[in-house]
Amino acid sequence: MTMDSKLVILFFAVAMAIASSAMASDPSPLQDFCVADHASKVLVNGLVCKNPKYVTEKDFFFSGLDKANNSKSRVGSIVTPVNVVQIPGLNTLGISLVRIDFQPGGLNPPHTHPRATELLTVLEGTLGVGFVTSNSENRFISKVLKKGDVFTFPIGLIHFQINLGKDPVVAIAALSSQNPGVITIADALFGSKPPIDVNVLTKAFSLDKDVVEYLQDEFSD
Template sequence: MKGHYFLVAFAFLALTSSLASAYDPSPLQDICVAINDTKTGIFVNGKFCKDPKLATAEDFFFSGLNVPRNTTNPVGSVVTPVNVDQIPGLNTLGISLVRIDYAPNGGLNPPHTHPRGTEILVVLEGALYVGFVTSNPDNRLISKVLYPGDVFVFPIGLIHFQQNVGKTNAAAFAGLSSQNPGVITIANAVFGSNPPINPDVLTRAFQLDNNVVKYLQSRFWWKNN
């Protein structure tokens, strides 16, 4: 059954990627494989490009998304990205992919945003409570419990989350409309910034006691991406 949903997920993501309008600028050539060598490349869309004549199949390949990840960490989830850093051939193509694994009984992909991409998620196994919050002034929560084969969309830039509400492992794939959508985990950014935000700012913003803010800033904020 797991293998069935794995194949369905890949077919689904391939279809949606071909139909979606990418948020990134449109490419002006067939391929623009990213390289780090500044002497032999041309700088395009944040990356230097390999001579197209030197591109190989390996520039467009990644293996291993069928393997579940270890979720024994404080938040109980792991995100495995497949963006331009993993597949250089994604450069200028405006899409990327992630696999997300969730521990049983509450494994959480914490509230976060993708500043450069809309996300479309399909559940492979387990039961996920997912949602996003609209922008000011409404800050409306739109949420739903998903099961294998279900699909949910998180609009670009909005805070969203997923949590495993089942007693077994859960997993999902998500496509994003950017080769490098970025991620801002809210708790990490607010309470774990480097250097720290002045506690007086956060005390007033969150209407918390100053000592509570300092305690939150002292915590280790786990990065699951």
């Protein structure tokens, strides 16, 4: 193989790597802003732009993230999102926030964000966090976080947070998408509508049929 051929192959490999990286997050904006028009019925990959003449400061503003929402849920946590739904001006900007409140022992169950990496900061309390790498290793990476600590969950990987202390925990997370999405694993598998065939879940999790049916009843609400 000639040197020129090697350079062509190297250039192609680098170009593919850059293209792959670019596709791993929201598309870059081509204008100053594209404030989402929530009233539009047009379906696109993102949201239709509002006429810039009618854009105001309200399109870039959200208030209330300093207030805790009721975390008395089945898992003892509540997520308050600030994404393109709450701030239309986030459309095409590739970023959003959530606030997570935990009761003592509260859990943000194993879940994934299909379109975003998450950067979480603990504001109050002690939080156990972890994620699992992809199937080649299924390696579990975990850490105990305290006030001021920051932890990253790579895009698409299953992760969770749990309050390890006796007091409430507050955390803020930034996500690299205007609409990161969330798939809570147990809810998706046992609470799908219509339900997944019991035989599929029985074989996948090596569970008795009665256990699978019980879990489907629990997650069907």
